[in-house]
Amino acid sequence: MLEQARGRSGAEPTIIDVARETGVSIRTVSRVLNNSPKVNAETRTRIQEAIARLGFSPSARARGLATGRSYLIGVIHNDRNALVLDTIQRGIVAEASQRGYELIVHPTPTGHDGSVEDVLDFVHRSRVDGVLVMPPVSGVEGMGAALAAAQVPAVALSSVRTSDFTALLVSDERGAAAAVARYLVGLGHRRVALINGPLAVKSASERRAGFIGALAAAGVEMVGEAEGDYDFDSGFAAAEVLLALSPRPTAIFAANDIMAAALLKAAAARGIAVPADLSVVGFDGSMIARMLTPALTTVARPLGDMALRATRRLIDIVEGGSDRTDLAAELSLVEGGSTGPAPV
Known part of the structure; x- marks a missing residue:
């Protein structure tokens, strides 16, 4: 049947070929293609088998013309x-x-x-x-x-x-950032800092609020904070500010993995060992977390x-x-x- 369907038009099978193959109208085939409930089970199965047999695949454009959607x-x-x-x-x-x-x-x-x-x-x-x-x-x-x-x-x-x-x-994200704070406090860190995203962005303000709130609840006050823009360069600049503090933070939470990667680079340039001298946490759980050395502790979304x-x-x-x-x-x-x- 596939040979005959292709032979008639010299092209790929069409909805017309499916209708002809099954002895139903084009509208009925269209209803099956669009999962309409207005087709009985026996007819639906027969049409689906013909579609598979002929190798018919409706284009988004063709379906759009039939349904008024663009898909x-x-x-x-x-x-x-x-x-x-x-x-x-x-x-x-x-x-x-x-x-x-x-x-x-x-x-x-x-x-x-x-x-x-x-x-x-x-x-x-x-x-x-x-x-x-x-x-x-x-x-x-x-x-x-x-x-x-x-x-x-x-x-x-x-x-x-x-x-x-x-x-x-x-x-x-507020709750997840709070969990980061509790995790770092549980590791004994008391000099903790934050590289935040742009505060005009809700995700950044939520992560900041959760992190600071959980630290405060544990009786820990942040020793420093710098704002980045969720990109590598701003993360590196923020890291330079925080790593220059004296005494230096023992743990820094970066509000995304890209800025955490920048922090690792800045720490390495200063000879700061991670995690022996500095613990670093990111946020996103993106592929970059597994690419870094050491692999990044991160909040996985x-x-x-x-x-x-x-x-x-x-x-x-x-x-x-x-x-x-x-x-x-x-x-x-x-x-x-x-x-x-x-x-x-």
Whole structure:
């Protein structure tokens, strides 16, 4: 049958070939392709078998013409950590491709008043069916409301619950940073410092609040703090400030793995042994944590799984599901070789 189907058109099998093969209408085949409940089980099975036999694969464009959708999912981000973004994209694609959707990635600035307009321009231009909004973009004031007003389904990943988005995947970053503080105190550290991210970003303010709060509860006051921008160069500059303190901190928490990597480099340049002289903790659980020597102790965010679950939620909404259920992500502290008991 495959030979005959190809022979008639000289091209790949089409939906017409599937309909002809099974003796049903094109509309019935289309309903099966779009998981419509309006097809009985026997007919559905017969059509699915014909699709497999003929090797038919509907294009996103063809399905879009039939359903009024683009079968495109937008990912809106402002993450300069390529390793984190790669993990997120892999999680999204794992779910989206199974559901017949393709991915468009849109980096957007968050440091100016045009962020919301930039995102709205993107969704109108690309005709995406829905968007996944990554932090820190998800924390931009008015972003969720603007997408809702434009009738664009959206799921946001966030470190805090917010009324701006009706569909959220929330990770308790304040609680995770507090766990870092308790861990370091448990190792005997009393001279503790922080390399934070930009405080205008919610994830940075949440991590800072959790870390400082848990230290205070343990009767420990930070000996120093420096602000970075979640990139390597700013992390290195912040590390230089903290490592120059006298007495020097015995433990430093860097608010992401990239800045923790910069801290390790700055410590090595000064001849400071990690973890004998200095314990270092990062945040993200990105691939870089395993690449470093010593391997980095870090707060692991299950980024791939988070992205997959958020994508599943978004596609469910696009296809008519409710947008009122929040999801939660569990974070965990993963010990590497960069932490140890406080030096005596």
